[in-house]
Amino acid sequence: MNDVSDTKPVDLSEPLRRALGERYLTYALSTIMHRALPDARDGLKPVHRRILYAMRELRLSSTGGFRKSAKISGDVMGNYHPHGDAAIYDAMARLAQDFNVRYPLVDGQGNFGNIDGDNPAASRYTEARMTAVAEAMLEGLNENAVDFRENYDGTLTEPVVLPAQFPNLLANGSSGIAVGMATNIPPHNIAELCDACIHLIKTPDARDDTLLKYVPGPDFPTGGVIVEPPENIAQAYRTGKGGFRLRCRWEVEDLGRGQWQIVVTEIPYQVQKSKLIEKIAELIQTKKIPILADVRDESADDIRMIIEPRSRSVDPDVLMGMLFRNCDLEVRFSLNMNVLIDGVTPKVCSMKEVLQAFLDHRQEVLQRRSTHRLEKIDHRLEVLEGFIIAFLNLDRVIDIIRYDDDPKAALMAEDWGRDHPRALNEADYVPPVSTDDVTLTEVQAEAILNMRLRSLRRLEEMELVREQEALMEERAGLEDLLENPGLQWASITEQLRATKKQFGKDWDGGARRTTFSEAAVIEDVPIEAMIDREPITVVCSQMGWVRAMTGHIDLGRELKFKDGDGPRFIFHAETTDRLLVFGSNGRFYTVSASSLPGGRGMGEPLRLMIDLPNEAEIVTILTHAPDRKLLVASSAGDGFVVPEADVVAQTRTGKQVLNVRGDTRAMICKPVNGDTVAVVGENRKVLVFPLEDLPEMGRGKGVRLQKYKDGGLSDATTFMRAEGLSWLDPAGRTRSETDLAEWTGKRATAGRMAPRGFPRDNKFT
Known part of the structure; x- marks a missing residue:
C-alpha cells in the first residue's frame, strides 16, 4: 500500500494509456518489493520483519513474559505497518505455528490454530513473545549492523533488513504471489545450511551439486518422505525451479490373527488433516478404492490416522499406492526461488546464489x-x-x-x-x-x-x-x-558453527524430520483384481431400483418389489464385472458390480449411483466386454456401431456417445453379433442390409438406418446372414427366415412389410 502523499496529481492532458501504465507499474513494484517477495538476506517480508522488530521494542524476549497479541499487532500497525490488524495478526500467528514454520519465530500462548485447518483464536485471547530463533535473527541490531529507514509517517525508524545469524530464507521458506511473478520456497534444516555456508566460504567456486552433499533437500516441519529422484532435486536447486514429491510416513500395525491396519504418523506439508480424512472418506463412499474399508482419526498431540483394508489379503503397498494417486497423502511441492537478491531486484536464484547473498550480508x-x-x-x-x-x-x-x-x-x-x-x-x-x-x-x-x-x-x-x-x-x-x-x-x-551448535540436532526440534526414499513402482492394478470374484444376479426394477443377489439364481424366479413396481432387467454377472447403463439421453454410465447394494432389501435407486437426469430413462443394462461392439440407434432411425471399450465412463456424469436432440431419444443398444443388420419401424416395415454399411464411430448422431414417412424406429438387431433372421411369433415359438431377398435393400431405404407371424410389438426378441 502506497502512502497517499506519494500519489501524483492527476494530469488530465496525460494520455490514459501512459497514466495507467505508470500507475500500474508503481503498484506492481510496491507489491513485489514491499509485500510478496522475501529478501534473500534475512528471508523475511516487510510485515514479518516489522512484527519481530516491534516485539523487540516491546522487550518480548524468549525468556521474558508474554504480551497480548492484540497489543503486538496494534503496535506493528500503528508504528510500522499501516495495513489491517487482521492481516498482521494472521502473519504473526503463522510464525507461531510449528506445523507451518520449520523454526517458529513467535512463541504463542493460547489457540494459534492447528493442522486440521482451524483458525487461531482472536488476538485478544492469545499472547506471544519471541523465540530464541527470532532473537538470533535480531542480534546486532543495536550495533549499527544494518541500515534503518523512516517509518510510513516519519515519526520512527525501522530496519531495512535484519542481521540474521542463519539463512532464514531457506530455513523457514517462503511463499507469495506478486504481480506477474510468484515465489515458493520450502523450509530446510539450519544445521545443514550452516554446513553448506561453511563449505561455500572455504570453496567460493563450489558447484551447486556439491552443496547437495550438505543440503540434500527440504526439511518440512511436518516431516514426511521425499520420493523425488536425486537428479530432479539437483536440477531444481541448480535452476531455482522444480518440485518435490512428498509422501506421508506410514507403517503397518499388526493386530494379531492375521489382521493389520495402516497407521499414518506424518502427513505432507501444508495438507489439512481434516480435509485429507474427508477426501479418503469420499473415496470409501464412492468405492473408488474397493480394497479400502475405513479411515479414522486417532490423533492427539501427534498425528495418528488409521486406514483399514477391506480384507487381510490386501497388499499394503498396493493400497497406499492407490491412496497416493487419489488423495493428498502424496503431494508435489513446487520450488520457485524468486527472491529480492539485494533487497530491490527480483531474481530466480539457485541455492548457491541464495547462500552467497546471505554470506555477503553477514560479511557486511x-x-x-x-x-x-x-x-x-x-x-x-x-x-x-x-x-x-x-x-x-x-x-x-x-x-x-x-x-x-x-x-x-x-x-x-x-x-x-x-x-x-x-x-x-x-x-x-x-x-x-x-x-x-x-x-x-x-x-x-x-x-x-x-x-x-x-x-x-x-x-x-x-x-x-x-x-x-x-x-x-x-x-x-x-x-x-x-x-x-x-x-x-x-x-x-565460527559464528555459523555456533549457530549450528545452538540450533542443531541436539536442540529440541533441530534434528532432520523429512527423510528420503525411492518411490516404489506399483503397477496400475485393475479394480477387478482387488475384488473377490463371486457370482451375483443383477436385478433392476421398472422404477430403476437395482440390487445384486448373491449367486446365480433362477432368472425366472419370482422376486419381491415395491408396490407398483416390477422386474425389468435381470441377468447373471460377477462381482468383478463392470456394468454399462445406457440412458435415453444417449449417455453411457459405468457402475462396478461390486458397488451394488445387497439383495436382502429392495436395493437402491440407480440414479443415486450415476448422474442420470430425471427426464432420461434407462434403455438397457449389460455386462461390459471390452472386445465387443455395440449397435446404438435413436428413435429417429439414426445409428452407428461403437467399440464397447470407448463407452466406459470414468465419472458419475457418464460419457455422451449417441447425440440426440428435441423429442428424439436413444432407444437401441445391442451387442453386435453377426454381419447383417435388421431394422423395423413403427410402420411394421422391415429393412435388412449389410453391417459394413454402418460406420464405426466413438460419438455422433449416426447415419440413417431406415426411412420413415410416419413414426420412427421400433427395433434393430444384428444377425448372421447365413443363419437367417429369427423372432418369436405371437404363440411364443421361434421362427426363422433365411430367404431375406424381399426385405434386403440399401441402408436408409423404406423396406417392406414384415413377414407373416412377425410379433405385434415390432420387436425381434
Whole structure:
C-alpha cells in the first residue's frame, strides 16, 4: 500500500494509456518489493520483519513474559505497518505455528490454530513473545549492523533488513504471489545450511551439486518422505525451479490373527488433516478404492490416522499406492526461488546464489558491527584517559569542582601536563599520558563531572588501567579484522558453527524430520483384481431400483418389489464385472458390480449411483466386454456401431456417445453379433442390409438406418446372414427366415412389410 502523499496529481492532458501504465507499474513494484517477495538476506517480508522488530521494542524476549497479541499487532500497525490488524495478526500467528514454520519465530500462548485447518483464536485471547530463533535473527541490531529507514509517517525508524545469524530464507521458506511473478520456497534444516555456508566460504567456486552433499533437500516441519529422484532435486536447486514429491510416513500395525491396519504418523506439508480424512472418506463412499474399508482419526498431540483394508489379503503397498494417486497423502511441492537478491531486484536464484547473498550480508553485518564496536572503544578509551588524568590530579580536580563557577570549562582549560602533586605508588606503573601540554576534551570533562564519589577508591585506579589495556588489545584485533577479509570469513565461520551448535540436532526440534526414499513402482492394478470374484444376479426394477443377489439364481424366479413396481432387467454377472447403463439421453454410465447394494432389501435407486437426469430413462443394462461392439440407434432411425471399450465412463456424469436432440431419444443398444443388420419401424416395415454399411464411430448422431414417412424406429438387431433372421411369433415359438431377398435393400431405404407371424410389438426378441 502506497502512502497517499506519494500519489501524483492527476494530469488530465496525460494520455490514459501512459497514466495507467505508470500507475500500474508503481503498484506492481510496491507489491513485489514491499509485500510478496522475501529478501534473500534475512528471508523475511516487510510485515514479518516489522512484527519481530516491534516485539523487540516491546522487550518480548524468549525468556521474558508474554504480551497480548492484540497489543503486538496494534503496535506493528500503528508504528510500522499501516495495513489491517487482521492481516498482521494472521502473519504473526503463522510464525507461531510449528506445523507451518520449520523454526517458529513467535512463541504463542493460547489457540494459534492447528493442522486440521482451524483458525487461531482472536488476538485478544492469545499472547506471544519471541523465540530464541527470532532473537538470533535480531542480534546486532543495536550495533549499527544494518541500515534503518523512516517509518510510513516519519515519526520512527525501522530496519531495512535484519542481521540474521542463519539463512532464514531457506530455513523457514517462503511463499507469495506478486504481480506477474510468484515465489515458493520450502523450509530446510539450519544445521545443514550452516554446513553448506561453511563449505561455500572455504570453496567460493563450489558447484551447486556439491552443496547437495550438505543440503540434500527440504526439511518440512511436518516431516514426511521425499520420493523425488536425486537428479530432479539437483536440477531444481541448480535452476531455482522444480518440485518435490512428498509422501506421508506410514507403517503397518499388526493386530494379531492375521489382521493389520495402516497407521499414518506424518502427513505432507501444508495438507489439512481434516480435509485429507474427508477426501479418503469420499473415496470409501464412492468405492473408488474397493480394497479400502475405513479411515479414522486417532490423533492427539501427534498425528495418528488409521486406514483399514477391506480384507487381510490386501497388499499394503498396493493400497497406499492407490491412496497416493487419489488423495493428498502424496503431494508435489513446487520450488520457485524468486527472491529480492539485494533487497530491490527480483531474481530466480539457485541455492548457491541464495547462500552467497546471505554470506555477503553477514560479511557486511560483521564489518558494520566491528566498526561500531571500534567507535565505542575509541569513545571509552577517551573517557578512560580522562579518568586516569583525574586520578593523577585528584586534589586539583576536586578543588576545581568545589570552587569554580564553571567546572567543566575550567577542567578543559587546565594544563594537566604540569608536575602533578600525586602519583600512583606502584613502581612498575608508567603514566599512560604524556606530561606535556595535556588537556581534557569535552567528553572527558563531562565524564569526570558525572563520576560517582565511590569511584574515587584506590582500587578503581588499577581497574581503569586494566580496562584500558584490554580495550587497546581488542581495538588492535578489530583493526586487523576490518583490514583482512580472511579473518572476517574465519569469524563468520565460527559464528555459523555456533549457530549450528545452538540450533542443531541436539536442540529440541533441530534434528532432520523429512527423510528420503525411492518411490516404489506399483503397477496400475485393475479394480477387478482387488475384488473377490463371486457370482451375483443383477436385478433392476421398472422404477430403476437395482440390487445384486448373491449367486446365480433362477432368472425366472419370482422376486419381491415395491408396490407398483416390477422386474425389468435381470441377468447373471460377477462381482468383478463392470456394468454399462445406457440412458435415453444417449449417455453411457459405468457402475462396478461390486458397488451394488445387497439383495436382502429392495436395493437402491440407480440414479443415486450415476448422474442420470430425471427426464432420461434407462434403455438397457449389460455386462461390459471390452472386445465387443455395440449397435446404438435413436428413435429417429439414426445409428452407428461403437467399440464397447470407448463407452466406459470414468465419472458419475457418464460419457455422451449417441447425440440426440428435441423429442428424439436413444432407444437401441445391442451387442453386435453377426454381419447383417435388421431394422423395423413403427410402420411394421422391415429393412435388412449389410453391417459394413454402418460406420464405426466413438460419438455422433449416426447415419440413417431406415426411412420413415410416419413414426420412427421400433427395433434393430444384428444377425448372421447365413443363419437367417429369427423372432418369436405371437404363440411364443421361434421362427426363422433365411430367404431375406424381399426385405434386403440399401441402408436408409423404406423396406417392406414384415413377414407373416412377425410379433405385434415390432420387436425381434
